[in-house]
Amino acid sequence: MEVLCARRTVPERQIRTGRDNFSPKMKRSPFHPPPARVPFAAMIEFQNLRREYGSLVAVRDLNVSIPPGEVYGLIGPNGAGKTTTIRMACGLLTPTSGGVRIADVDVHSNPELAQTNIGYLSDFFNVYDDLKVWEYLDYFAHAYKMPEAAIAARVEQVIQHVGLEVKRDQFIRGLSRGMKQRLGIARAIIHKPKVLLLDEPASGLDPKARSDLRGVLLALRDEGATIVISSHILSELEGFCTSIGVMEKGVMVRSGRIETITEQETRFHVIRLSWIGEAAVADILGKVAEVSNVAVSGPEAVFRFAGPEDDLPNVLAALLSSGVRVLSFGEVKQTVEDLYLKLSHNEVM
């Protein structure tokens, strides 16, 4: 399936805008083959992006650079500034200062060109209830000024892509929320944008619909789309995002690839163990210098270990040599949620 092709081909537009200084005539000449595509260093770039509402600073001077192909989770509680950021990124809202570049195009000074690269799904989207699914998509394909001859096939393609084949001829008013959400995504990708900006797409969906949505977004990611997805439901981003940005009160608390942030923030290992019978585990662990925050609950404990991983077996050996009948002993892997809780409460910074 070919929905987004940002990574694979030289976009027409890129050549036409003179990015590589190639005239159409030169392009056709066999002696002047088009140059290899230079990938964008950043597909999405927020540059000192700021938005004020009167005296309230909703978004405070964000500087974020998102490379192509990332799935960037914008995480934060209500009021953090996620919607304001996304609306500025898609050109719907003018920044008080600073700007946004998408696929190397300034969203606010060159809006028409920028729109060709952007697909946007708002947090509340009211679809046109009296249209059928295919009519709705056909309408937007025209609104995006897609070539007439390509529209019918593209409509069928996106319907298939989001799994709405059986609803193709139904009125939108009869669709479930999950189906409407899929339709919203189909609309957002109809013109093959390189970037998808999705504001809380999973809120209000039941677990099945949420998991379906995830499948659709993963497929888009695999085809090379760069996706920003905002959420205050952290678990829905688990195992899905390649990078995250944590926002709080308009400030980007931390932003980057998940592995990098995890590495930077994990200054200790979290270990969970269980045992059989009575044992003074807290006392034994208390004697190990690198161990802290021991929490015992019945025949189980969780603690922090600040030493190198190689020294962890020594902790287990100490427990065993003290007669503790250890049943399990292992590291608790940090989830996106753990990371978020740490970052947002400034626990580790």
Ligand SMILES: Nc1ncnc2c1ncn2[C@@H]1O[C@H](COP(=O)(O)OP(=O)(O)O)[C@@H](O)[C@H]1O
């Ligand atoms: N049109 C507006 N006028 C005044 N204040 C607004 C407006 N839109 C958002 N805000 C305020 O800006 C802050 C950020 O809001 P928003 O971007 O919607 O956050 P989020 O999407 O993270 O919940 C909030 O304090 C909100 O009340």
Ligand SMILES: [Mg+2]
């Ligand atoms: Mg919001």
